[in-house]
Amino acid sequence: MSIFNKKCLISSLTIIFLSQLCQAQTGEDLVSTGSNSWIFHTPDDGRTTLYISPKINGEWNWGTMSVESNGTLHTLGLETRNLITLRYLQILPFDDNSSSLYLYKPNNAYHRLYNDNTNFGIYNSLTNTSPLVIDLQDRIGIGTASPTERLAVNGNIRAKEIKVEAANWPDYVFKRDYELKPLAELNAYIKEHGHLPDMPEAAEAEKEGVSLGEMNKLLLKKVEELTLYIIDLQKQIDTLKKN
Secondary structure, three states: OOHHHHHHHHHHHOHHHHHHHOOOEEOOEEEOOOOOOEEEEOOOOOOOOEEEEEEEOOEEOOOOEEEOOOOOEEEOOOOOOOOOOOOOOOOOOOOOOOEEEEEEOOOOOEEEEEEOOOEEEEEEOOOOEEEEEEEOOOOEEEOOOOOOOOEEEOOOOOOOOOOOOOOOOHHHHHOOOOOOOOHHHHHHHHHHHOOOOOOOOHHHHHHHOOOHHHHHHHHHHHHHHHHHHHHHHHHHHHHHHHO
């Protein structure tokens, strides 16, 4: 790599060091002056790696940081805890068409943010699972890598309140023109089908699940119909008592 190409690469990567690096040049290396020196060095053995190293106790600390010719940046032994502020961070895909950001824990376990041809998600190295994914249709999966709804959760949900949008609330049962099934007809239906009218079969509910909003409407409808049956029976009882 020529010194011209090296300088171009350095200037595009390390603007914050440029004022110091321009003060000294040794051969094809760029070296900052002062007690806290830095060197930008490319070996002369055919490698295209750019090494970025500080000087500690008069010795260059090789391996601290390097940049490969394909743009890969390697950092080792970083101990800084200062805040780094970026306008944006761009992570390009690897050969497998996926890109990742690793967040390590002290025990060397990690969470990995990844983006591939199927999902964006979070991978947990301890459980070897992806607890959260977002697919190409913006469907979110928690505990499942293949969501089929806008939000799919494989597990329990605990909340203080859940509000479900509702329409066609069944107060129409109490209108005068509502036709209530005679009890004999209702009894025959139950004997034939094994469940109340309008209600799903057990096998269907177990396979497809139930809609909270729709099920609440159906249950309220049955309670209101039951109330009408009770009122009608009470009228018959009162009539019998009078006679």
